[in-house]
Amino acid sequence: MASTTDAHTAAQGEMDLLRFATAGSVDDGKSTLIGRLLLDSKSIFEDQLEAVESTSQSKGYDYTDLALLTDGLRSEREQGITIDVAYRYFATPARKFIIADTPGHIQYTRNMVTGASTADLGLVLVDARQGLTEQSRRHAVLLSLLRVPHLVLAINKMDLVDWSQEVYEKIHKEFTTFATKLNIPDLEVIPISALQGDNVVNRSENTPWYSGPTLMHHLEHVHVASDRDLVDTRFPVQYVIRPKSDQYHDFRGYAGQVAGGVLKKGDEVVVLPSGMTSTISKVELFDQEISEAFPPMSVTIHLEDDVDVSRGDMIARPKNAPKPSQDIDAMICWMTNEPLRPRQKLAIKHTTRMGRAMVKDIQYRLDVNSLHRDQEAGELSLNEIGRVQLRTTVPLLCDPYSKNRTTGSFILIDEATGVTVGAGMINTAS
């Protein structure tokens, strides 16, 4: 085979990345839509398609059930439902995509929150015949709470409502009215048929009244570059590299992944929580000195002075640094059967910092369907979300989650079982 040029080879590796989370139930056709995206972007291989075709035939279906492409675990195939977040990958010449495919059932809020935590975009599916359901509202609320900056509402099964513009407009309007109460900076509403492929990759002739993008076009072009914070420097120290070899006798590098801002040689910095100041003497990526580091690069920082820096510390700028705080006000999604109660003690992980936290107060439970705040709740059960006050044993070096999704988030761990039981998004720290 003749090889293409190196430039072409390089271009494929150097394209950008979009992570998106999908939400919706089996009935909304979510698995079919994902199967369609994979199939139409030619990410499905012959043996995978053949396996799905033969299964569809043996089940007596009239058409190939694309949903079978993504139903991973045997227990799910038996029950015909999706029980866990699954990650899918596909690429077009424009972008690489990572899909966090989350189940839509009410009991699986924790999976939705998990999938949304890393997403740039959320894709909510509704059945055109049903319109907005409690579940689709809940999905939008969760995506908003997790600060997923872009949202697509895909109105599916348009073929079953005769491609009615009226139906589309009605659902569109109902959703935008509801969304005024949420934090959704960017919304696109697209009429599709996942089963037949209309407006998924190819523009549909059945919707002449629709002038917006197809779903794939939107995924390929939505602007995510400015979602990152390049102003407020945040560098959680993850690991101190000290080779202790003859060649690198005095080497002392602070390794970590940039959580915000731009770091470069000569920058005056402060190390938290100690408050010691110094200047960046070098920024390295592997064996190269680089001029600047920005999110989400994993780099090694050197400081001019021999200050005491260890894992869990944060490097920031003297005039723009988070205030160390042990009193945390946060929205918490509770993820285990045993409810969260006041005075409960848990392990907490925030950036690279571990500590313990005690629940001081559960201020209210948020009803994710009505957005009602129940101040009498007293506890949070599995899959419930509420506003909670925590007191921590170590100061957290945090920002509001609305400002920085990395320095504004934490997880709670049950100290006895070691299981992750809660996900937190910081409102304020004092």
Add this chain to the structure above:
Amino acid sequence: MTNTHVDYQLSQLDQLEAESIHIFREVAAEFEKPVLMFSGGKDSIVMLRLAEKAFFPAKLPFPLLQVDTGLDFDEVLTTRDSWVERLGARMIVATIDEAIAAGHVVDDGKTSRNRMQIGTLLGAIEENGFTAAFGGGRRDEEKARAKERVYSHRDDFGQWDPKMQRPELWSLYNGRIHAGEHMRIFPLSNWTELDIWHYIHREEIEIPSIYFAHEREVVERDGMLLSVGQEIQPKGGEKVEKKMVRFRTVGDRTQTGCVESEATDTAAIIDEIAIARVTERGATRGDDRFSEAAMEDRKKEGYF
């Protein structure tokens, strides 16, 4: 000094690299005794490269563990030795034959060597007291893997329970385990086969020569091309042919098939994969073909 990014954009490959390096450092910081499971294949070599970058200029803060099936390709062992020497890494080799002798594994003549790796691996992890084991698994490989976490918790028996997985949010990994348990760590979770090849190409990473097209005597069996050699001899009616082939995975040589190919360098392989119509496991791994749920079963038992 490299002035790389004026527009503050990271390519997808750079983002994957940054994420994987973050995972390596997190594990090295939080686990008492990590180990990197090294198969000699391209994915575990990419892991080595990422680990090298994560801790440079220090040596890797963990050893490598290889399960020797006794059926590894010579080319794979040569490349392994070259990497180990260059990095100055510590290498632990656990052999299936020793595991059989120790009673960790039973050779009933029907079980494939690949399957016997499970007992060998778990035996080695337990004997050495490893608390975290890096593996080169990718979520795009197979349906069951698509649901596995980066930090995949294993119980006392080394088993994976898909319904009891811990939620994994943001880049906050939970490394809590009890005595006797260990964590499997998959730093390449979000890489695809194509990403791996792009990275090998970009970084000019040394991989075993059998990944590239070469002439070899093969027989066709069950729709797969197997390399003729010590264990594989033509059976009734099978014809030995000399073909230009390459391997897409490098497991046990009795189970791993090759594909016809003219791709002699990484750029040509990338072209070939970009238009490939069969997944790498489906094409060349006999041990995954027995049932649709084959991988799920082996994972539950403690397979990589």
